Amino acid sequence: MLPLPVFQHHSPTSLVEALALLVRLGDAARLVAGGTDLLPNMKHGLVEPEHLVSLSRVDGLASIAVSDTHVELGAMTKLADIAAHPEVGRHAPALAEATGAVGGPHHRRMGTLGGNVCLDTRCVYYNQTYFWREALGFCLKKDGSACHVVASGKNCVAAASNDSGPALIALAAELELASPSGTRSVPAAEFYTPDGLANTVKRADEILTRVRVPRVVGRKSAFEKLRRRGAIDYPLLNAAARVDRTSDGSIASVEVVVSALAARPKRVKPTRPLVGNVAAEALVASYVEAAYKQCRPLTNLDNDTDWRRDMVRVVVERALRRAAAVD
Numbered sequence: 314m315l316p317l318p319v320f321q322h323h324s325p326t327s328l329v330e331a332l333a334l335l336v337r338l339g340d341a342a343r344l345v346a347g348g349t350d351l352l353p354n355m356k357h358g359l360v361e362p363e364h365l366v367s368l369s370r371v372d373g374l375a376s377i378a379v380s381d382t383h384v385e386l387g388a389m390t391k392l393a394d395i396a397a398h399p400e401v402g403r404h405a406p407a408l409a410e411a412t413g414a415v416g417g418p419h420h421r422r423m424g425t426l427g428g429n430v431c432l433d434t435r436c437v438y439y440n441q442t443y444f445w446r447e448a449l450g451f452c453l454k455k456d457g458s459a460c461h462v463v464a465s466g467k468n469c470v471a472a473a474s475n476d477s478g479p480a481l482i483a484l485a486a487e488l489e490l491a492s493p494s495g496t497r498s499v500p501a502a503e504f505y506t507p508d509g510l511a512n513t514v515k516r517a518d519e520i521l522t523r524v525r526v527p528r529v530v531g532r533k534s535a536f537e538k539l540r541r542r543g544a545i546d547y548p549l550l551n552a553a554a555r556v557d558r559t560s561d562g563s564i565a566s567v568e569v570v571v572s573a574l575a576a577r578p579k580r581v582k583p584t585r586p587l588v589g590n591v592a593a594e595a596l597v598a599s600y601v602e603a604a605y606k607q608c609r610p611l612t613n614l615d616n617d618t619d620w621r622r623d624m625v626r627v628v629v630e631r632a633l634r635r636a637a638a639v640d
Contacts, residue, residue, distance in 0.1 A: 336518055357440070358442075379404070386523060386525075388522050392429060405480075408484060410535065412477060417544040431521060434509045473505060481501035484534060490516075502580065531559060550571070567583070585599075
């Protein structure tokens with residue numbers, strides 16, 4: 314068993330105290346929520362903080378509140394609690410399904426929404442022991458200067474591997490970030506970047522505090538995940554779909570998001586606008602083909618890329634058929 318390196322642990326009880334610690338400790342500190350990803354990465358030498366600032370005792374960050382307009386979730390809310398919450402399942406089923414698909418039961422009882430939203434990107438050449446990476450000459454993401462996925466690549470293409478990200482983008486969620494200078498709200502669709510080294514817009518002095526998912530009449534959503542085993546494993550591919558309908562049953566808007574391809578989840582663009590009185594089968598067929606054309610998995614995950622691309626059709630169709638209520 315790999316040991317954890319030596320570090321100093323901090324347990325602030327308020328958001329103000331936690332933010333002050335981040336400012337004082339600077340690059341030597343990392344935030345820790347549930348720790349299900351950070352601690353294994355520390356054992357492998359992928360991150361080497363001298364200080365961990367825990368959010369587990371910060372007051373007010375673990376909650377689920379439902380209003381007439383939003384479902385609001387604290388960033389420290391456990392994934393298992395979100396997956397099992399009846400109001401989340403009723404108003405944001407894609408998020409309930411996504412949080413219920415993370416890891417295994419023990420991961421979901423420890424892991425938090427904020428931790429999953431901000432999950433580090435993954436790559437078969439990065440998520441290895443130090444000795445494995447040293448033998449290969451390291452990589453762009455850690456200690457090296459070459460990308461082993463894209464020959465002569467200058468940018469890291471490690472894959473976004475969280476399940477909550479595509480669901481929150483599909484649901485048009487807003488993310489609240491707090492810093493010593495105040496708070497700001499970022500649409501989930503603008504939170505992720507194509508940089509595998511640091512794939513979110515969250516600054517080092519910021520803490521994700523809460524997530525707001527709008528409640529929309531006539532909205533249905535769904536999430537699907539492809540992985541080696543039915544539990545524990547990170548996604549080889551995942552997809553979230555959302556369909557909004559008007560009171561007469563016609564389509565008002567559609568969103569399909571596919572992830573685990575590159576550093577940023579991909580929003581699928583249909584070949585033509587599909588709103589109004591569109592047959593559900595035609596809607597599904599159009600988005601499935603658009604997703605297949607636009608989604609090209611790389612060798613950043615340990616699986617056959619041609620098979621993963623073929624499965625784009627399957628995963629997107631499953632999610633969209635449920636969101637569009639197609640039997």
